Amino acid sequence: MSELGAAHHYGTFEKEAHATRFGLWIFLVSEILLFAGLITLYSGSRVMHPEAFAEGIGHNLRWVGSVNTLVLITSSFTVALAVRAAGSQQMRSTGWLLGVTAILGFVFLGFKSFEYAEHLAEGAGPGGDTLFYVVHDTRGLPVFFSLYYLTTGAHAFHVIVGLIVIGVLLAKVVRQPPNPRLSHQVELGALYWHLVDVIWIFLWPLYYLTDGGGG
Amino acid sequence: MKHHVSGRALVLTFVGLLLLTAISWLTAEMHLGRAEMVVALGIASIKAGLVILFFMHLIEEEVSTTLALLAALFFVLLLATLVAAEVATRSPVYV
Numbered sequence: 001m002s003e004l005g006a007a008h009h010y011g012t013f014e015k016e017a018h019a020t021r022f023g024l025w026i027f028l029v030s031e032i033l034l035f036a037g038l039i040t041l042y043s044g045s046r047v048m049h050p051e052a053f054a055e056g057i058g059h060n061l062r063w064v065g066s067v068n069t070l071v072l073i074t075s076s077f078t079v080a081l082a083v084r085a086a087g088s089q090q091m092r093s094t095g096w097l098l099g100v101t102a103i104l105g106f107v108f109l110g111f112k113s114f115e116y117a118e119h120l121a122e123g124a125g126p127g128g129d130t131l132f133y134v135v136h137d138t139r140g141l142p143v144f145f146s147l148y149y150l151t152t153g154a155h156a157f158h159v160i161v162g163l164i165v166i167g168v169l170l171a172k173v174v175r176q177p178p179n180p181r182l183s184h185q186v187e188l189g190a191l192y193w194h195l196v197d198v199i200w201i202f203l204w205p206l207y208y209l210t211d212g213g214g215g
Numbered sequence: 216m217k218h219h220v221s222g223r224a225l226v227l228t229f230v231g232l233l234l235l236t237a238i239s240w241l242t243a244e245m246h247l248g249r250a251e252m253v254v255a256l257g258i259a260s261i262k263a264g265l266v267i268l269f270f271m272h273l274i275e276e277e278v279s280t281t282l283a284l285l286a287a288l289f290f291v292l293l294l295a296t297l298v299a300a301e302v303a304t305r306s307p308v309y310v
Contacts, residue, residue, distance in 0.1 A: 025280045029287040036291040043299040062243075069236055073262075077229040080270040084222060194271045198263045205255035209243035212251065 017184045024188050028195045031158075035199055038151045042206060045147060049140025054212030056144035059124065059136075064115045065208035068108050069200065075104035076197040079166070079190045086186040089178040094186060098170045101193065105163045112156055119145075126150070148207055155203060158196045165189045219275040228269040235262050 010016035046053045082097035119125065123132030126149040128142020169189045176182050239258040247254055268274045273281060 021276075022280055025276075026283055029283050032284075032287045032291065036287075036294055039291065040294045040298050043295040044302045047299045047302040066236075066240055070233070073229070073232045073236065076266055076270050077225065077232075080225050080228075081222075084225065191271055194266055197270075198266050201259050201262045201266070202256070205239065205243075205252075205259050209239065209255050210252050211243075212248075 013180060013184075017180075020184070020188065021191075024191055028191065031195060031199075035151075035154070035202075038147070038154065039202070039206070042147055042151070045140065045143050049138075049143060050212065052138045052140030052144050054210075055136065055138050056141055056148065057207060057209070057211040060148070060208050061115050061118065062208050064111050065204055068111050069204045071104050071108045071111070072197045072200050075101045075108070076194050078104065079193045083187050083190045086173075086183040089183065091173050091178045091182075094183075095170060095173045098166055098173060098186070102163055102166045102170065105159055105166065108159055109156060109163075112152065116149075151203060152207065155196070155199055158199070162189075162193045162196050165192055220269055220272055224269055228265050231265055232262055235265075 006013040006016045010019065078097050079101045082094050082101065085091075085093035085097060123130035124136075124145055125132075126142075126146045128145070133142055166189060169186055172182055172185065235258050239255060239262075242254050242258070243251070267284070273284070
């Protein structure tokens with residue numbers, strides 16, 4: 001297996017792939033802990049200001065959040081198919097599937113930008129120093145919206161990083177002949193993309209669905 | 216690369232995720248009151264489990280990988296619930 005250019009302390013490429021995959025999982029776990037901080041802020045603040053959180057969620061555009069959920073789930077499916085195609089060295093299919101995944105990522109960011117623009121146009125920005133918060137003077141509402149921008153913004157940043165990763169992989173798939181190292185890199189990039197989807201799976205109910213039954 | 220997770224399993228996972236998303240949306244429209252958060256996060260956890268097990272192939276990874284993930288999830292739960300419990304049980308004087 002030396003033709004695969006495995007770093008020699010690994011011996012074989014399989015061992016190297018195993019080690020890098022585990023390393024990536026450790027990185028993903030640290031990403032979960034980053035969002036854990038934001039979700040902890042959410043749970044503490046929500047207990048403190050239940051009315052404000054219900055009102056804020058009622059104010060968010062549920063249809064945009066829901067469409068974006070479907071978009072990210074579909075992109076997770078296409079990137080999983082890309083890994084499968086790469087595993088059988090079908091690089092043409094891999095390229096197409098990575099391309100579709102990237103388009104879905106851009107669609108997600110498009111909808112998110114639209115929603116941010118809608119909020120900012122009516123003054124529901126972070127910080128709470130606009131006329132919007134004079135009209136909607138529920139105690140804690142600025143806390144809700146500040147957390148909303150911080151958390152969904154951190155997530156959107158991860159989508160952008162994921163798009164860069166997918167873009168680099170796509171360029172490699174187009175340029176390089178099929179090889180196990182490249183297939184493995186597609187697998188690692190896909191793991192990161194899936195994590196971005198998993199985080200959104202939790203942000204969707206927390207920021208769009210649980211409006212306390214009010215709406 | 217191994218192929219323990221079949222193409223069929225990937226398709227079924229995707230269909231399952233779409234169904235659970237629809238159920239989550241419907242239950243949110245039903246205004247369940249206090250049960251709302253439990254139901255929504257319960258469905259989200261099942262969806263995340265599907266993605267992690269099949270799309271991310273955790274089902275064919277070694278125990279060490281699962282252990283790292285479970286440790287992180289345990290700390291998330293511990294942090295979020297203990298902070299919420301602390302805030303919820305504060306004396307009104309300190310709120």
